[in-house]
Amino acid sequence: MTRSRATTIGFSAVLMWAILAFLTIASAPVPPFLLSAMCFGIGGTIGLVWxxxxxxxxxLRTVPLKAYLLGTIGLFGYHALYFTAFRLGPNASTGLIAYLWPLFIVLFSGxxxxEKLRAGHILGALIALSGAALIVLTGGEAGVSLIALALAFLCALTWSGYSVISRHFGAVPTESxxxxxxxxxxxxLLAHLAVEQTQxxxxxxxxxxxxxxxxxxxGAAFFTWDVGxxxxxxxxxxxxxxxxxxxxTLVLVLAGxxxxTWHLALATLLITAGAALAARASAAR
Incomplete structure (x- = not known):
């Protein structure tokens, strides 16, 4: 598999995650751990069939135990934080804070x-970050839970850390x-039974x-992201x-x-420009 094809496959996960916030809100009032158990049960079953x-x-028996431990901590920790954040603050601002993980991936990858972090990668990340920040700073809803935003920030750190560290397990098959x-x-499921009321x-x-x-x-997003x-x-x-x-955010807008706002248009321009600059830096390499 070529590097460019793997990158394209990885990006398909980003497209699927575009509806993550909307679907999480739509799944209410299912508590966070129960929601995680249900969703990962479906994704894992599909993975078994595949x-x-x-x-x-x-x-699956050939995969090192430490690879399984890292992945489980990454997936379980991220979604426990993500789903809890959205139950406390079901809005666009919570999701946008959680999506700071791309910046951390770019920086940690160096x-x-x-791997070599080029000036174009850093500049592109900062430009794209300014677009994401514009949405957060101008689109925050009244009464946003600070705890929800803090949990969302921890989400970003957790997912970016897991994603970058997984590079060390490049020989581990995606089937894992x-x-x-x-x-x-x-x-x-165990966490749900211990601390949550079933809804x-x-x-x-x-x-x-x-x-x-x-x-x-x-489900599928984690398999394609693993490839990328x-x-x-x-x-x-x-x-x-x-x-x-x-x-x-656009999905949340369409869903009402x-x-x-005009801020979305400007954010689109900044995010696109940042991605294009990073792509140029990668092509130069």
């Missing part, structure tokens, strides 16, 4: 062996994500939101991922959860 029909389930999903589902989705829309989450943003992080251009993916907060 692995069984492809490389075979025996491949610490990886064989199946085990990560199932382990996260189990941990989430199921409201009506057909709520159940549909949970199913779509499990199939896409909390291990074999693709990690700096370019990090900056291009700034499309996620923009697309996520957030209001359209």
């Amino acid at each position: 692995t069984a029909k492809g490389a075979g389930l025996g491949l 610490l990886l062996p064989g 994500v199946t085990v990560l999903c199932l382990a996260t589902a189990l941990l989430s 199921w989705p409201n009506g057909a829309l709520g159940w549909a939101a949970v199913v779509v989450l499990g199939i896409g943003p909390v 992080m291990k074999r693709g251009d990690i700096q370019l993916l990090g900056v291009a991922s700034y499309a996620a907060p923009l697309l996520s 959860i957030a209001k359209p």
